[in-house]
Amino acid sequence: MFENLQDRLGSILNGLTGRGALSDADVAAAMREVRRALIEADVSLDVVRSFTDKVRTKAIGADVVKSIKPGQMVVKIVHDELVDMLGAEGVPIDLNAPAPVIIMMVGLQGSGKTTTSAKIAKRLTERQGKKVLMASLDTRRPAAQEQLKQLGEQTTVTTLPIIAGQSPVEIAKRAEQAGRLGGYDVVILDTAGRTHIDEPLMVEMADIKSAARPHEILLVADSLTGQDAVNLARNFDERVGITGLVLTRMDGDGRGGAALSMRAVTGKPIKLIGTGEKMDALEEFFPKRIADRILG
Numbered sequence: 481m482f483e484n485l486q487d488r489l490g491s492i493l494n495g496l497t498g499r500g501a502l503s504d505a506d507v508a509a510a511m512r513e514v515r516r517a518l519i520e521a522d523v524s525l526d527v528v529r530s531f532t533d534k535v536r537t538k539a540i541g542a543d544v545v546k547s548i549k550p551g552q553m554v555v556k557i558v559h560d561e562l563v564d565m566l567g568a569e570g571v572p573i574d575l576n577a578p579a580p581v582i583i584m585m586v587g588l589q590g591s592g593k594t595t596t597s598a599k600i601a602k603r604l605t606e607r608q609g610k611k612v613l614m615a616s617l618d619t620r621r622p623a624a625q626e627q628l629k630q631l632g633e634q635t636t637v638t639t640l641p642i643i644a645g646q647s648p649v650e651i652a653k654r655a656e657q658a659g660r661l662g663g664y665d666v667v668i669l670d671t672a673g674r675t676h677i678d679e680p681l682m683v684e685m686a687d688i689k690s691a692a693r694p695h696e697i698l699l700v701a702d703s704l705t706g707q708d709a710v711n712l713a714r715n716f717d718e719r720v721g722i723t724g725l726v727l728t729r730m731d732g733d734g735r736g737g738a739a740l741s742m743r744a745v746t747g748k749p750i751k752l753i754g755t756g757e758k759m760d761a762l763e764e765f766f767p768k769r770i771a772d773r774i775l776g
């Protein structure tokens with residue numbers, strides 16, 4: 481496995497003695513290791529570049545405090561900068577809008593969108609006492625609507641009755657109306673995915689957005705897909721406009737680089753992470769944990 485960054489920087493820098501500050505050459509050597517660690521953690525290249533620039537500026541001339549070793553000091557700078565770039569922790573789903581608050585879930589097929597919709601519905605119901613209605617807008621795969629219905633039964637969250645032949649926009653409007661008339665606090669729209677981003681998908685998302693006027697648009701992305709997830713986030717944000725991210729499969733062996741890249745590229749907060757298939761496997765996002773993962 482990888483030698484962790486702390487050890488690598490230690491072997492480069494800790495031999496230095498009698499110095500008051502890190503020199504340019506020390507920092508350059510350290511930055512090569514930082515760059516390598518980030519690339520191994522699957523952080524995208526442009527993000528690696530801007531990141532190492534920031535760390536370099538902070539590290540050059542930084543006083544080496546006697547009580548800590550230079551390697552540890554650079555690791556601390558890297559860690560703090562990672563946390564800073566990953567953004568504030570625990571940015572909650574924003575429900576600060578007239579009821580029913582519409583949450584639109586977007587993403588590729590298989591990313592965990594339907595599962596995450598039900599997990600969020602369960603969480604809002606149980607933890608915040610909200611009355612939640614879920615609706616599947618995936619008319620391409622009839623099984624998808626059935627899947628959400630079953631998850632609704634499992635989590636005791638109401639789902640909008642399925643009416644065959646309706647378009648996604650029609651279902652979105654019906655869901656909003658049912659939410660309003662039924663006194664629901666929140667309506668979650670689980671949209672259709674595709675195996676990859678294409679024009680019809682983006683047009684469909686834009687149409688649903690204009691019809692439903694969601695307060696939150698959450699992109700669900702599989703953290704194990706690395707750079708693909710980053711491109712996905714960029715595309716969805718440019719074309720549809722997202723308000724936050726949910727990263728799934730964080731229980732897998734990804735090293736967290738996708739999280740950093742997606743956050744850096746879109747500037748949108750990572751609101752929640754999926755950590756398993758069970759309906760309770762949804763957690764708040766803690767930048768420090770991801771930073772630790774990236775540092776290895």
Ligand code: GDP
Pocket residue numbers: 587588589590591592593594595596673727728729730731732753754755756757761
């Ligand atoms: P969708 O096509 O985007 O709606 O994806 P689904 O919600 O159907 O999820 C696809 C598969 O991924 C299912 O088997 C889920 O149980 C699984 N899944 C979803 N989120 C997670 C997660 O955070 N961790 C793990 N291990 N599996 C997940």
